[in-house]
Amino acid sequence: MSESAGRHGPPHRAAAETACVLPWIHLCASIDGVYGRCCVDDSMYHNALYDESEEPVFALNDDAIGCSPGSRYAKDNPDRVMGLEEAFNSPNMKRTRLAMLNGERVAACQYCYFREDHAAQSYRQNVNRRFAQEFDLEALAARTAADGTVEEFPFFLDIRFGNTCNLRCVMCTYPVSSSWGAKQRPKWSSAVIDPYRADEELWTTLRENAHLIRRLYFAGGEPFLQPGHFAMLELLVETGNAGNVDIAYNSNLTVSPERAMKLFPHFKSVGIGASCDGVGEVFEFIRAGGKWADFVANLRLLRSEVDVWLQVSPQRHNLWDLRNVLEFARAEGLEVDLANVVQWPADFSVTSLPADEKARATEELTDLIAWCTELGWDKPAVHLGALRSFMNSLDPISLVDEGAS
Ligand SMILES: C[S@@+](CC[C@H](N)C(=O)[O-])C[C@H]1O[C@@H](n2cnc3c(N)ncnc32)[C@H](O)[C@@H]1O
Ligand code: SF4
Numbered sequence: 525m526s527e528s529a530g531r532h533g534p535p536h537r538a539a540a541e542t543a544c545v546l547p548w549i550h551l552c553a554s555i556d557g558v559y560g561r562c563c564v565d566d567s568m569y570h571n572a573l574y575d576e577s578e579e580p581v582f583a584l585n586d587d588a589i590g591c592s593p594g595s596r597y598a599k600d601n602p603d604r605v606m607g608l609e610e611a612f613n614s615p616n617m618k619r620t621r622l623a624m625l626n627g628e629r630v631a632a633c634q635y636c637y638f639r640e641d642h643a644a645q646s647y648r649q650n651v652n653r654r655f656a657q658e659f660d661l662e663a664l665a666a667r668t669a670a671d672g673t674v675e676e677f678p679f680f681l682d683i684r685f686g687n688t689c690n691l692r693c694v695m696c697t698y699p700v701s702s703s704w705g706a707k708q709r710p711k712w713s714s715a716v717i718d719p720y721r722a723d724e725e726l727w728t729t730l731r732e733n734a735h736l737i738r739r740l741y742f743a744g745g746e747p748f749l750q751p752g753h754f755a756m757l758e759l760l761v762e763t764g765n766a767g768n769v770d771i772a773y774n775s776n777l778t779v780s781p782e783r784a785m786k787l788f789p790h791f792k793s794v795g796i797g798a799s800c801d802g803v804g805e806v807f808e809f810i811r812a813g814g815k816w817a818d819f820v821a822n823l824r825l826l827r828s829e830v831d832v833w834l835q836v837s838p839q840r841h842n843l844w845d846l847r848n849v850l851e852f853a854r855a856e857g858l859e860v861d862l863a864n865v866v867q868w869p870a871d872f873s874v875t876s877l878p879a880d881e882k883a884r885a886t887e888e889l890t891d892l893i894a895w896c897t898e899l900g901w902d903k904p905a906v907h908l909g910a911l912r913s914f915m916n917s918l919d920p921i922s923l924v925d926e927g928a929s
Pocket of ligand 2: 689690691692693696697700701744745746776811
């Protein structure tokens with residue numbers, strides 16, 4: 525940053541309602557090579573392109589951060605091809621920081637604001653809570669140049685090293701899962717997408733900044749099947765930096781985690797949100813191609829070594845199985861996270877239930893909340909309360925109009 529850029533002044537008082545710590549400390553890189561403010565950045569997703577029968581122009585959304593050299597977008601957006609560092613201080617990222625500090629809502633962050641407006645927990649609220657001690661609003665403003673630049677390398681990275689996945693979960697799609705791709709990809713695109721594996725500039729940047737990385741989040745696709753994920757872990761081990769790094773995952777835990785387990789002892793901490801959307805048959809219905817028995821075996825293997833919790837995506841298909849998931853978690857001594865409520869596909873959302881079923885579901889959720897509260901099990905009680913409010917705060921039409929179209 526040049527001296528003449530100066531520093532940003534104090535945050536606007538409305539910034540508490542609009543700002544998110546992530547654009548200051550974090551960068552996401554999507555499965556198909558678009559950079560994002562985080563993984564729910566609305567500008568990062570261009571899924572409609574993959575519905576075209578003929579290969580379309582891969583035009584980036586105006587408010588997208590930019591794209592990586594190995595992505596399909598690079599050819600059609602040559603002026604917006606960039607590496608990690610340039611993406612972190614791209615014009616749209618700088619505008620985002622300034623708008624947030626100024627108390628303005630950012631269009632790309634509508635997924636979070638929408639949830640907050642409808643009584644659900646947002647990613648913005650969760651990360652702001654998690655990093656509150658180190659990065660309050662004053663600290664964010666102090667890190668920001670007058671033009672929105674932040675000099676520090678983003679210490680928290682979420683790079684989706686491709687879409688390779690063994691499952692075809694009912695609420696997932698192509699390009700997120702290569703198994704969905706094998707069934708529904710357009711003829712001009714390949715089932716497997718991996719824009720980062722051969723991106724030499726990316727690997728050089730990661731190597732040069734390995735000492736600054738403190739936190740990684742892996743999803744995908746299925747991280748335990750991604751070559752790039754293993755290369756990233758190995759890079760941190762080889763450079764002697766793994767001990768500084770906390771890793772978090774979402775994994776379907778239906779493939780063997782043994783290769784990753786050999787690397788885990790080098791890291792500061794490892795946490796795995798094991799995606800579990802039901803028990804037994806419900807699990808196998810939602811997580812199409814997965815076996816409940818494999819999931820349970822991998823879960824028990826991993827939990828002896830690292831922190832594991834159940835990550836549930838509440839939706840119409842599992843609303844009546846949440847009790848079984850909670851009882852399974854209780855029996856295994858595991859924590860449960862139910863905050864990631866499915867909004868898309870809209871007809872899978874609990875908000876799309878007819879009124880009489882919502883009334884019955886409200887009773888079921890109220891009963892589950894009372895049970896958790898009696899046990900002093902706060903996290904699921906809070907998440908179930910938010911789920912109940914979210915379900916009842918919207919009718920199906922308003923969800924399609926406002927959130928999921
Ligand atoms: C896309 S997956 C990738 C990681 C890994 N394959 C897995 O399933 O955990 C990350 C998380 O997103 C959730 N997910 C999948 N489709 C979703 C949807 N339509 N809405 C909300 N969450 C979804 C999954 O259940 C999982 O917990
Ligand atoms: S396991 Fe994860 S990436 Fe694969 S299909 Fe299911 S939700 Fe999608």
